[in-house]
Amino acid sequence: MLSRAEALARKEDRTMSELVREALRHYERQPWWDEMNAYGRATAAAAGVKTEDDVVRVIHEHRKERRRAGRKRPTA
Numbered sequence: 089m090l091s092r093a094e095a096l097a098r099k100e101d102r103t104m105s106e107l108v109r110e111a112l113r114h115y116e117r118q119p120w121w122d123e124m125n126a127y128g129r130a131t132a133a134a135a136g137v138k139t140e141d142d143v144v145r146v147i148h149e150h151r152k153e154r155r156r157a158g159r160k161r162p163t164a
Contacts, residue, residue, distance in 0.1 A: 093108075139161060
């Protein structure tokens with residue numbers, strides 16, 4: 089594994105310290121990304137969003153509702 093890391097560092101013109109720091113940052117962030125992905129999948133499933141086309145449809149519906157709400161005049 090050390091020889092692979094050294095080869096990668098040379099290939100990317102980095103020091104071993106830079107390579108290890110980047111690997112540790114990635115390792116620390118991974119649980120957060122996993123949690124956010126799980127949240128996103130659960131939220132999408134609850135909203136019935138299954139495909140990319142569904143995402144586009146929901147975005148267009150939301151924007152249409154916001155435009156419609158913005159056109160209403162405030163009542164006093």
